[in-house]
Amino acid sequence: MSQPRHHFIAAGRAAQHCAELIPRETDPADLAPRWQELGESLAKALAPRLATMLDGKVPAIEATSEAAALPGLAATALIAREGIEGVLHLGVEGAAVLRLVDRAFGGPGSTPNPAPSDFPPSARLLIERLEAAVLQALAEACAVAAEAFTVRLRSHSMAALPLRSGASAGLTLTIAEPERPAWLIGLTLPQAALPAWLAATPRRPRQAEGAANPAAAPFAEVPLPLTATLVDMRVPLRTAASLAPGMVLPVAVARAVPLSAGGNVVARGTVGQQDDRIALKLTQIA
16 A cells, blocks of 8 residues: 655745844954044044143144054053953053153153163153053043053063964054154054954044134144234335345334234234333234
């Protein structure tokens, strides 16, 4: 007796895996813009904090998403973030630390020759101030409390702490001051920890467009030349051609002396004297 045969017909198409619905490992390349954005926020928050160590002047800081090539040896530290795996490696150019110490004691900002094998106590104090400034700026850039970051280990000698093996993401902060050599601060984070760090860091909000405040940093420290034109006179060409020492040219100072910036008149005033110096009392703002 033969067994009955049953023919099953599928009611619909068999389920297939959809690549868009399957979780995939985060590609580090996808996080590069966020990492660069974090570096720019860190540079912006760090600049005013460094001013107290740089003669009160706010430096220009440029952030690039690449590993810092610190020349020579560096002051280094390992920074942990509360609740997140992965340790951030912080490095500060050692020669820059020694130059800052020399400036703090009234020197021109030169590097000792030969360089010491260990940081002196004064340099160690300055390194801790630099670390504190970076942690505060990092907390502001990550929108968390400053207590979320702690220094787990630091190098108090000129020997740098070794980097952990494996792929890593780097940030280089280039600090520039007028008429002084630029110096570097480097930050390195294992790529495996990059998704957790950036996921816990809110994206930088888009700033509302509006007029910049000239009295706020960093614009307040920008030098702006002003020109007060006391005399603006015309003379014939024959007079100009015959100018010689001892010649007297009668001039008349205007009642309202124009004050210009960048070739544009911004105010007017009258000429007077203050503390044995010629002064200009503003009477009109253009």
